[in-house]
Amino acid sequence: MALVRKGALSVRATVLPRLAMPACARRGGTTLGYEPMPTALPSPRASLFPRTAWFDRRTPAALSAAPKQRGDARARGRHAYQDIIDGLLREVPGISPKYFYDQKGSELFTQITEVPEYYPTRTEHALMVGHGPDIARAIGKGGVVIELGAGSCEKARGLCRLLQPFYFIGIDISADYLQDGVARLRADLPGLDARAVGGDITRGVQLPADLPQTHRLVFYPGSSIGNFDPPQAVELLTHMRELAGANGGLLIGIDLPKDTAVLEAAYDDAAGVTAAFNRNILSHVNRLIQADFDPQQWQHRAFFNTATSRIEMHLEARTPQRVRWAGGGRDFAAGERIHTENSYKYTVPVFSKMLAQAGFSQPQAWTDERGWYAMVHART
Numbered sequence: 001m002a003l004v005r006k007g008a009l010s011v012r013a014t015v016l017p018r019l020a021m022p023a024c025a026r027r028g029g030t031t032l033g034y035e036p037m038p039t040a041l042p043s044p045r046a047s048l049f050p051r052t053a054w055f056d057r058r059t060p061a062a063l064s065a066a067p068k069q070r071g072d073a074r075a076r077g078r079h080a081y082q083d084i085i086d087g088l089l090r091e092v093p094g095i096s097p098k099y100f101y102d103q104k105g106s107e108l109f110t111q112i113t114e115v116p117e118y119y120p121t122r123t124e125h126a127l128m129v130g131h132g133p134d135i136a137r138a139i140g141k142g143g144v145v146i147e148l149g150a151g152s153c154e155k156a157r158g159l160c161r162l163l164q165p166f167y168f169i170g171i172d173i174s175a176d177y178l179q180d181g182v183a184r185l186r187a188d189l190p191g192l193d194a195r196a197v198g199g200d201i202t203r204g205v206q207l208p209a210d211l212p213q214t215h216r217l218v219f220y221p222g223s224s225i226g227n228f229d230p231p232q233a234v235e236l237l238t239h240m241r242e243l244a245g246a247n248g249g250l251l252i253g254i255d256l257p258k259d260t261a262v263l264e265a266a267y268d269d270a271a272g273v274t275a276a277f278n279r280n281i282l283s284h285v286n287r288l289i290q291a292d293f294d295p296q297q298w299q300h301r302a303f304f305n306t307a308t309s310r311i312e313m314h315l316e317a318r319t320p321q322r323v324r325w326a327g328g329g330r331d332f333a334a335g336e337r338i339h340t341e342n343s344y345k346y347t348v349p350v351f352s353k354m355l356a357q358a359g360f361s362q363p364q365a366w367t368d369e370r371g372w373y374a375m376v377h378a379r380t
């Protein structure tokens with residue numbers, strides 16, 4: 001069973017044709033000349049993946065036929081290279097938030113969850129503790145838990161104690177960090193068959209063939225669904241429903257709209273952990289595309305966009321920047337921004353409609369007293 005189907009959406013409608021001179025060149029930013037490529041990285045001219053595809057268009061069968069790990073790693077490297085450069089050359093440059101999560105980024109995210117301003121993790125935890133028995137009754141015990149973006153597996157531990165599933169599958173793009181988390185989970189819950197699957201949920205992930213097809217719960221905590229624009233979120237939810245299968249369900253965390261000051265503080269904490277997390281994406285990108293970003297030259301910006309009901313995170317050039325990467329580069333004007341993350345805030349009724357569009361039924365939500373956060377369960 002693979003979390004991938006043929007449906008395709010455009011992630012970013014503003015993608016420029018590959019290698020086209022970005023409009024930023026007309027207002028300050030310029031593309032640098034392309035140089036011969038090092039052989040380790042793909043040519044930016046190679047048409048490797050359909051740029052409009054959000055989910056990889058390859059079928060699950062094609063994915064299972066994919067050759068061995070080394071070939072997979074090369075394909076992942078090619079995809080990341082093209083994906084990042086396409087984003088950097090856009091009129092409004094952007095880097096997908098999935099590139100936050102190298103080992104350092106995963107560690108920084110864990111630190112973010114501990115800063116006083118970052119309420120989502122604590123609120124979600126309190127909801128799971130306070131409403132645990134109700135949530136367990138709604139879901140039922142046993143079965144299979146599949147967590148997307150499982151990271152350190154801290155949340156999995158609590159849920160698995162509650163539901164006592166037979167199998168736990170953690171999926172994460174930060175594969176080494178996930179492996180450590182799953183190993184700790186196995187040590188703590190010896191009766192549980194817990195496995196780690198490294199992969200990108202937006203591209204297709206191959207699950208173990210022996211996993212039961214029924215009574216699957218897809219667990220997607222942390223309001224990570226907010227990182228996708230609404231149409232993409234519905235598409236991803238649809239894939240989650242397919243993954244959960246018959247007699248399955250989804251347990252998902254969503255961050256609710258609230259006071260702007262509370263929201264903005266959560267994404268710009270006083271200790272500067274979120275700023276370090278945001279800047280770390282440039283260090284990761286440096287390794288992925290052999291670029292020379294100087295992270296210290298980029299200022300962390302986070303604000304709530306009321307019109308779209310989303311937090312936006314950007315990196316803003318402190319001074320004019322010339323950035324080179326394998327095969328090219330571009331200039332950034334002082335003050336120019338790279339968009340690194342959105343985090344949409346949905347009300348429960350709006351999110352319930354999205355669940356219905358994705359084919360889920362009987363949504364049930366638990367919220368905290370302040371109405372800041374919700375855990376939502378829905379059936380396939």
Ligand SMILES: C[S@@+](CC[C@H](N)C(=O)[O-])C[C@H]1O[C@@H](n2cnc3c(N)ncnc32)[C@H](O)[C@@H]1O
Binds near residue numbers: 224
């Ligand atoms: C915001 S953190 C949430 C971690 C944890 N689930 C929680 O709720 O605290 C997002 C997690 O999803 C993972 N992730 C981000 N994009 C991903 C993708 N496209 N595919 C798989 N995992 C992804 C990250 O590595 C990280 O562990």
